[in-house]
Each structure stands twice: as C-alpha cells, then as structure tokens.
Amino acid sequence: MSRWITVEKRETPPLGTRLLIPLLALGGTFLLTSGLILWGHANPLRAYYYFLIAPLSSRFSLFEVLVSATPLILTGASVTFAFSGGYYNIGAEGQLYAGAIAAAGVGLLVGGLPVPLAILVLLVSGFLAGMAWAWLPAWLKVRWAVDEVVTTLLLNSVMAYIVSALLNGPWRDPESGWPQSPEIAASAHLPKLAARSRLNLGFLIAVLTLIVLWYVLNHTAFGLKLRAVGLGKSAARFAGIPVERTMFAAALISGGIAGIAGVCEVAGIQYHLIDALSAGYGYTGIIIATLGGLNAWGVGAAALFFGLIDTGAQTVSRVLGVPVYLGEVTQATMLLVTLAVLLLQHYRIRIGRR
Amino acid sequence: MKIIEMRGITKRFASLVANDHVDFDLERGEIHALLGENGAGKTTLMRILYGLYRPDEGEIRVEGRPVTIHAPKDAIALGIGMVTQHFALVPTLTVAENVVLGFNEGFRLDRQRIAEEVAEAARRFGLEIDPAVQVGHLSVGQRQRVEILKALYRHARVLILDEPTAVLTPQEVEALFATLRRLQHEGLSVIFITHKLAEVMAITDRVTVLRDGKAIATVRTASTNEEALARMMVGRESFGVRRETSARRGEPLLRMEGISAVDDRGLPALKRVSLTIHSGEILGIAGVGGNGQHELAEVLSGLRRPTEGRLLVEGRDMTGASPAELNAAGVGRIPEDRHEGIVGELSVADNMALETLPRFVKKGRLDRQAIIAHARRLIEQFQIKARPTDRAKTLSGGNMQKLLLARVLSRKPKVVIAPQPTRGLDIGATDYVRSQLLAQRERGAGVLLISEDLDEILALSDRIAVIYEGEIVGILPAQEADVERLGLMMAGAAREEVLP
Incomplete structure (x- = not known):
C-alpha cells in the first residue's frame, strides 16, 4: 500500500475556486518575487506596500495609475478583439505607432478646427492608420494562410524603423534638434480631466472602448460570429459563417483600436511623436488580454492592476533602492502564475491510498 | 510451421x-x-x-x-x-x-x-x-x-x-x-x-x-x-427502426450532374458523380469508408468546390455555393463529424442559433432571450438532455447529434444531407436519429443518407447508390438490393447499370 497523488480533470470549477484565483495568483507572485526583492536588500512586505497600496493613497498617484492604465486598456482591448476571432495579432505595438504617426501628422494640420472636431479627426485618422498597418498581415492570413503571428510581429520592427526614420529625418525638431516631431496643434490636445495631473480624456476614450468591446462581443450577431470563428473554425464555417471575412474584420478593428492607443499617447501625454512613446504597450496588451480572459471587464481590471504596479515600481525603486525593472518582473511573474492557476482550476488533486 | x-x-x-x-x-x-x-x-x-x-x-x-x-x-x-x-x-x-x-x-x-x-x-x-x-x-x-x-x-x-x-x-x-x-x-x-x-x-x-x-x-x-x-x-443484424411504407417519390429536389472533386491532397476523390434526390425518398450512399463519401458530403455542404459538374437545387444552379447559401436554399446539412460541427466552448443555445443569427437580431442587438427561448423549444421537441446555457462540449455524443439535428430539422429543410449520422452513437440515440430521418421523408423532404453501415442503408433507404473509388458504380431500388449484391459492388467487384 502506498500513497498516491492523482491529478484528475474536472469540467467546471466551483464558483468558490474561481473567486480564489486572483488571490492565489497574487500570493504565488508575492512568494516568487520575494526572493528577488530580498536579494536587492529590501523588505518584500514594504515593497509590496509601495507596489499595491501606496499609489492609491494620494490623488496624484491615483491619477497616475489611470494614466499608465490608459494605453494598456486600449492595447488589451485590441488584442482581445483579434484573439476572440482566432486571429493572433502580435502587432499591436506597430499598429499603436501607426496611430501615433497619424496623430502627430494630422495634429499639425488641425489648428483651425474647434477642439471636439480636431480630436475626432485625430481619433479617426489614428484608427484608420492602425487598420492600414494591420491590413497586410490580415490579407496574407486570409488569402494565403500566412501565419499572422510571424508577420504582425516582424512588422513591429519595420514600424520602429519607420518611426526612427521620420524622427531623424523630416520630423526632427527644427529648434532643439531632438528626434521628436513638432508639437501638435493646441486644439488637438486631449483635455485634462483634473488640474495638476496628466490624467486626460484618453482615459475616458479607453473606458468607452472597453464598453463598446463588451457590447460587440456579447450582444451583437457579429460578436457571436467572431467568437464562434475563434473557438471553432470548422464548426463556424459549417454553420455558414464567412470565416475569412470575419477574421479579416477582427484583424483590422484590432489594428484600429491599437491605433487609438497611439493617438491617446501623442495627443494626451507627449504632444509629439517620440521614439519611446510606447513602453512595449502592444506586447503588454497581449498579457493583459490573456490575464483578462478575453473579457472586457477582465481586461479593464488587468490593465488597472498593471497600471498600479507600473506606478508603484517607480516608488519602490526610489524608496527602497531596488531596480525599477522589478515592476516588469512582477508583472511577468503575475502572468505565469495566473496562467498556471487557471490551468489548475480544471484539475482536482487527490491524495489517497490505493 | x-x-x-x-x-x-x-x-x-x-x-x-x-x-x-x-x-x-x-x-x-x-x-x-x-x-x-x-x-x-x-x-x-x-x-x-x-x-x-x-x-x-x-x-x-x-x-x-x-x-x-x-x-x-x-x-x-x-x-x-x-x-x-x-x-x-x-x-x-x-x-x-x-x-x-x-x-x-x-x-x-x-x-x-x-x-x-x-x-x-x-x-x-x-x-x-x-x-x-x-x-x-x-x-x-x-x-x-x-x-x-x-x-x-x-x-x-x-x-x-x-x-x-x-x-x-x-x-x-x-x-x-x-x-x-x-x-x-x-x-x-x-x-x-x-x-x-x-x-x-x-x-x-x-x-x-x-x-x-x-x-x-x-x-x-x-x-x-x-x-x-x-x-x-x-453479415446481418436487425434494427428496431426501419422504413415501413414504400416511397411516395415526388419531384426532383437536388441534382448532381457529373460532379468531380479532389481530396485535401489534390487527388481525384469524386469522379463525375450524378445523383438525384427526390422529394419523399431516402437515397442511401453505400460504400466502404474512404471512397469519396467525405468529399461528397463536403461538396453538398458547401465546404468543398467541385472541379467540374453542376449542383442544382430545385432547378437552380448552386454549384460552388457557400454553406450559408445552401442553407438558405433549403439544404439542411448535418455535419459528418459532430465535434467539428459544434463550437464546444459556446452554449447549447448559441450553437442552435448559429446558422440563423439574423433571426435573433433586434435593432442591431442580439436578442438573448429569443435565443434561449428558441433553445428551450428545440430541447423539448428533440428530447435533448441539456440546458440552454450548458457549454456544448459537455454534451454526450447522442445529445450533441440531437442538437445538430434540431438545428437543421427545425427549419424544415427541403433536402437533408446526413453523412454518417449514427456513427459512434449508442443504440437508443441511433434509433432516434433514424426515426427522425424517416420523419423527414414522410414530411416530403428528400434525404441523402451516407453511411458505411450497410444495415442502416438497407433499413432506411428507398434507393441505394454504391460509391467505389469516387464513382457511383450502381443505383438499386431497395427491393432489389441485398447484402451480397451490395457487398460485391462496394468491394469494386461488380457494377450495376446506373439508373437515372
């Protein structure tokens, strides 16, 4: 007779287990990252206080959390849209920059327009630019079955060079000589939502995008078709859904949403196009979408959480003298732990004799 | 030794x-x-x-x-x-x-x-x-x-x-x-x-x-x-469900004229197949697996384009039509592989609505209540053991097949394409599916039954066509068909004059 540990599959996890998941993930992440924090000669509990609690304790840092979350909500929504349709868009980063270029270019021309109109023009042009940059891989995918993971990923590098070329060529700032585009017209600046903070209209645009995402995915025929294609291509095709066309639409809209993220960064924060506009928001969007379970509210929660850690990481680094990269390490660990926990919820572990 | x-x-x-x-x-x-x-x-x-x-x-x-x-x-x-x-x-x-x-x-x-x-x-x-x-x-x-x-x-x-x-x-x-x-x-x-x-x-x-x-x-x-x-x-086996009346064969509904198609590797799979399905009959396609049945079902489901020939539905040329177009023309298709025909992660209700989504849209919004109500009706009518909100992949094979039957048959299609409809089902579910197919025939629909189970073909069909290496090698009225004759044709050893 010996002890056995068996792992068996179960269909639907009980509700209690599902509610435990975020807590388990947080606990696991804490345990795993504590070692690194100790190695950096800091107290893990204090570090986590600055990560998770401190940013919420002042109005200024709370708004900073929302500012950090804005591009992540948008790229997360972008990726969610594509992934839901079974199109694995890894190119949100490039599409974001496409939108940013459009915003920086069009932003120079809209000086004479009233503010709401100028902003609308910027958003539309950014959306179209993101779509345009997403078009080629989408077309290659549906026409020639070229793997979109590869093409969208590689186009990110192409876009990085295009931005670099623009900033070191035609758009180099004539006065300072810095590689940054001229400032966009004042009428195109996204209005601030609060005095003495960077919080701007972009956050509301992001929240609105999430609401639209939720509505489309869950309450329209197009959304159901999209999910059917993503979850079972052959069944969708059999049921008469135009699989390729649906996927193509998902890819383009995803690119457009990523483009909006670029617009919000240019018109809401920087007012210029710069090389370092995005701190990998397009890639983080993939993590956000995955953590959020391709669900609009999940994406919102994950983006806010990442915004919190981003903001907190600055404080942790300043106060405790550990590298600021700890924030990224924590986010990445969070993803891995959450995925592991999500996987485990479909299994039951038994310890018994036989 | x-x-x-x-x-x-x-x-x-x-x-x-x-x-x-x-x-x-x-x-x-x-x-x-x-x-x-x-x-x-x-x-x-x-x-x-x-x-x-x-x-x-x-x-x-x-x-x-x-x-x-x-x-x-x-x-x-x-x-x-x-x-x-x-x-x-x-x-x-x-x-x-x-x-x-x-x-x-x-x-x-x-x-x-x-x-x-x-x-x-x-x-x-x-x-x-x-x-x-x-x-x-x-x-x-x-x-x-x-x-x-x-x-x-x-x-x-x-x-x-x-x-x-x-x-x-x-x-x-x-x-x-x-x-x-x-x-x-x-x-x-x-x-x-x-x-x-x-x-x-x-x-x-x-x-x-x-x-x-x-x-x-x-x-x-x-x-x-x-x-x-x-x-x-x-050999032989007897089954509970079989056709009792003889066919009251009506006008032709679906006609294949010299249809050829290639398989996934690009090799010929169907060779100039001509078949006609009439109202009020079950046309059985007998044959050993892998002789073109799969491609035949795909052509008739709109999933595979024929390389030559024409497909007519009530006289209208539907060659190369999409699944949605065939649906609209009254061709009800049961998927050959039921797992491939269902989106397992979606609910039973969503799967039932998938072929007819425009019906459930009200002012641009998907009418969830109508979808659930529709599912409740079909679950009741087709005796499916499931709730509308269950994920489809949790259903047993028999209930999954009933779901797909319900989706197709509730729309009263003129023609029913049923490839291997009872494969892998237990006896109860098998009998249920067969009785549903017979009910369609009674209603005046034309049914194409593709099956590798010769007993099933003999029990249900009014006419039996035998497919061998992508060709129809003979079509027999049911009363002239017996196991031996069909067995020889299925093994490529004999041909019958192909009747129109």
Whole structure:
C-alpha cells in the first residue's frame, strides 16, 4: 500500500475556486518575487506596500495609475478583439505607432478646427492608420494562410524603423534638434480631466472602448460570429459563417483600436511623436488580454492592476533602492502564475491510498 | 510451421468489445488477409500483435513460444514489423536516415556508412529507392516502400500491412504486389489488412474474416470466392427502426450532374458523380469508408468546390455555393463529424442559433432571450438532455447529434444531407436519429443518407447508390438490393447499370 497523488480533470470549477484565483495568483507572485526583492536588500512586505497600496493613497498617484492604465486598456482591448476571432495579432505595438504617426501628422494640420472636431479627426485618422498597418498581415492570413503571428510581429520592427526614420529625418525638431516631431496643434490636445495631473480624456476614450468591446462581443450577431470563428473554425464555417471575412474584420478593428492607443499617447501625454512613446504597450496588451480572459471587464481590471504596479515600481525603486525593472518582473511573474492557476482550476488533486 | 499464433485475444475499450476471443494464426511464408468492414477489429488485433495495445485476455505465441509484447520495440525484437496507413516518416530526413532512425547503435552518426548499408538492403530486398533522397520529395507509393524497407532492415520476418493499397494508385498497387510476392518467396510472412475483396483474391493464400470483433472464419483463398467472403464480411443484424411504407417519390429536389472533386491532397476523390434526390425518398450512399463519401458530403455542404459538374437545387444552379447559401436554399446539412460541427466552448443555445443569427437580431442587438427561448423549444421537441446555457462540449455524443439535428430539422429543410449520422452513437440515440430521418421523408423532404453501415442503408433507404473509388458504380431500388449484391459492388467487384 502506498500513497498516491492523482491529478484528475474536472469540467467546471466551483464558483468558490474561481473567486480564489486572483488571490492565489497574487500570493504565488508575492512568494516568487520575494526572493528577488530580498536579494536587492529590501523588505518584500514594504515593497509590496509601495507596489499595491501606496499609489492609491494620494490623488496624484491615483491619477497616475489611470494614466499608465490608459494605453494598456486600449492595447488589451485590441488584442482581445483579434484573439476572440482566432486571429493572433502580435502587432499591436506597430499598429499603436501607426496611430501615433497619424496623430502627430494630422495634429499639425488641425489648428483651425474647434477642439471636439480636431480630436475626432485625430481619433479617426489614428484608427484608420492602425487598420492600414494591420491590413497586410490580415490579407496574407486570409488569402494565403500566412501565419499572422510571424508577420504582425516582424512588422513591429519595420514600424520602429519607420518611426526612427521620420524622427531623424523630416520630423526632427527644427529648434532643439531632438528626434521628436513638432508639437501638435493646441486644439488637438486631449483635455485634462483634473488640474495638476496628466490624467486626460484618453482615459475616458479607453473606458468607452472597453464598453463598446463588451457590447460587440456579447450582444451583437457579429460578436457571436467572431467568437464562434475563434473557438471553432470548422464548426463556424459549417454553420455558414464567412470565416475569412470575419477574421479579416477582427484583424483590422484590432489594428484600429491599437491605433487609438497611439493617438491617446501623442495627443494626451507627449504632444509629439517620440521614439519611446510606447513602453512595449502592444506586447503588454497581449498579457493583459490573456490575464483578462478575453473579457472586457477582465481586461479593464488587468490593465488597472498593471497600471498600479507600473506606478508603484517607480516608488519602490526610489524608496527602497531596488531596480525599477522589478515592476516588469512582477508583472511577468503575475502572468505565469495566473496562467498556471487557471490551468489548475480544471484539475482536482487527490491524495489517497490505493 | 506456424510463425504467429494468437489465441482467444480479447480487447475492450470501455463498453466496446473491439476483439472478442479472436483466434488467428500465420504460417511461415504465407500472405494472410485480415478482412472485415470498418470497425470490425482488424487494426486493433494487429496493434495488439505489434505491442501498441495490450490484450485484456488471450495468448500470443511466436514460433510456438509464448511471448508478451509490451511495446513495438518488443515486436521488432521478435521480427514483427508493421506499416500503418499513416506513415511514420520524417519528411526532412533522407530515406537512409529514416530507415535507421531509432535503430542505429552507438552515439555517432556515420552518414556515409548508413547510406551504403541502406542502399545494400534496398538491393537485397529488391525495393528500388534512392537512399540519399529526402522523404518529403517522394510519392506516397515510394514512402510506403521506405516503410517496408524500414521494417525489413530491422530484420522483420512478419510484416503487417494495414490497408496498404488505400493510398496507392493502381500502378503502385501492382508494384506493391510484385514486391510482396518476391519477398514471400524469400520466406517473409505477411498479414494484409484490407476490406477489398479483389485484393484478397489477387494476393493472399488464406483469409481470416472479422466481423464485430469476432473471427468469423479462416479459409483458403483458393477454395472461396468474392460472394462468400462478402457474405461473411457484412453479415446481418436487425434494427428496431426501419422504413415501413414504400416511397411516395415526388419531384426532383437536388441534382448532381457529373460532379468531380479532389481530396485535401489534390487527388481525384469524386469522379463525375450524378445523383438525384427526390422529394419523399431516402437515397442511401453505400460504400466502404474512404471512397469519396467525405468529399461528397463536403461538396453538398458547401465546404468543398467541385472541379467540374453542376449542383442544382430545385432547378437552380448552386454549384460552388457557400454553406450559408445552401442553407438558405433549403439544404439542411448535418455535419459528418459532430465535434467539428459544434463550437464546444459556446452554449447549447448559441450553437442552435448559429446558422440563423439574423433571426435573433433586434435593432442591431442580439436578442438573448429569443435565443434561449428558441433553445428551450428545440430541447423539448428533440428530447435533448441539456440546458440552454450548458457549454456544448459537455454534451454526450447522442445529445450533441440531437442538437445538430434540431438545428437543421427545425427549419424544415427541403433536402437533408446526413453523412454518417449514427456513427459512434449508442443504440437508443441511433434509433432516434433514424426515426427522425424517416420523419423527414414522410414530411416530403428528400434525404441523402451516407453511411458505411450497410444495415442502416438497407433499413432506411428507398434507393441505394454504391460509391467505389469516387464513382457511383450502381443505383438499386431497395427491393432489389441485398447484402451480397451490395457487398460485391462496394468491394469494386461488380457494377450495376446506373439508373437515372
């Protein structure tokens, strides 16, 4: 007779287990990252206080959390849209920059327009630019079955060079000589939502995008078709859904949403196009979408959480003298732990004799 | 001298008995056919011999000595080799590398020596093949030769071939048979799994017929004929559900005119098929699996474009129409593989609505309540054991099939395409599906029933067409059809005048 540990599959996890998941993930992440924090000669509990609690304790840092979350909500929504349709868009980063270029270019021309109109023009042009940059891989995918993971990923590098070329060529700032585009017209600046903070209209645009995402995915025929294609291509095709066309639409809209993220960064924060506009928001969007379970509210929660850690990481680094990269390490660990926990919820572990 | 003896082999998969006390023996230097329909247990028995499955009961002897075969490696050590339908070759490696893969001793790979050895083996066994060429560049017939060479290189004295001709052209079949005869003279024993009677008669010395997991008989090929084998192979069973009235055949609904199509590899799968489905009849398509049924169902479902010919629905040309267009034209299609026809992660209600989404849209918004109400009605009407909000993948096979039937039949289609509608279902669900198909016929719909189960075809069909290698080799009225006649046609041994 010996002890056995068996792992068996179960269909639907009980509700209690599902509610435990975020807590388990947080606990696991804490345990795993504590070692690194100790190695950096800091107290893990204090570090986590600055990560998770401190940013919420002042109005200024709370708004900073929302500012950090804005591009992540948008790229997360972008990726969610594509992934839901079974199109694995890894190119949100490039599409974001496409939108940013459009915003920086069009932003120079809209000086004479009233503010709401100028902003609308910027958003539309950014959306179209993101779509345009997403078009080629989408077309290659549906026409020639070229793997979109590869093409969208590689186009990110192409876009990085295009931005670099623009900033070191035609758009180099004539006065300072810095590689940054001229400032966009004042009428195109996204209005601030609060005095003495960077919080701007972009956050509301992001929240609105999430609401639209939720509505489309869950309450329209197009959304159901999209999910059917993503979850079972052959069944969708059999049921008469135009699989390729649906996927193509998902890819383009995803690119457009990523483009909006670029617009919000240019018109809401920087007012210029710069090389370092995005701190990998397009890639983080993939993590956000995955953590959020391709669900609009999940994406919102994950983006806010990442915004919190981003903001907190600055404080942790300043106060405790550990590298600021700890924030990224924590986010990445969070993803891995959450995925592991999500996987485990479909299994039951038994310890018994036989 | 018997080289292989299998005694009382039993193998169960859950409730299914795949092999039921099967006895089988193989003489040295003989070619022995294992004949039976799909699912008769031929492949299972051979997988046991090759160590891929463990028998639940029974004994295996090799040259009189009892052996236990745990894995293919044990079988290989005993001189048993197997070539399956799906080749286990690495396309990017050369023939020589594939042949020695997993068999070369030592750490270092001496490509030069390997190539020479394999070339020498190929010469010795008379298997013409260039050892230096990449397997990816070879034709299917050549790849099979590599598989045989692989087995012989491992000193196989017994070669198991699982439906070796299924993927070959007639010329390649001839070449294979010539090779087998030569190897037989050199003392090789061959077990030849097949369901084609002509091949049994052409190449084998003895035949063992399996049916429903049981060995029916072992006979000398010279002392039997195709008719007797067909009878043994197909057998008879009685079913609860069968057609009672004769057809009140109405006007033609769906017409295929000289339709040809290719399979996924681009090889011809349908050859100028012409069929007409009338109102109020069930047209059965009989045939052994893999003779074009899959492609036929796909063409009629709008999933595969024919390369020539026309498809007419009520006189309207629908050639190359999409699934949605066929749906709209009144062609109800039940998916051949029910798991591929259902989005498992979506709810039962969503799956039921998927074909007719515009019906559930109100002012641009998806009317969830209408979708759920629709699902409730169908669940009630078709006696499905599920709730509308259950994820579809949690349903049993029978309930999944009922879901798909409900989705199609609730729209009262004019034509119903039903490929393998009862495959894998238990008896209760099978009877239910069959009675639903008969109800459609009563209603005046035309039903195309594609089935590999001859009893099902005979029980339900008003007319029976037989498909063999992508061609309709005959169409019989049900009263003229019997198992023997159909069995011969299914095995390509006989043709009937094709009636309009």
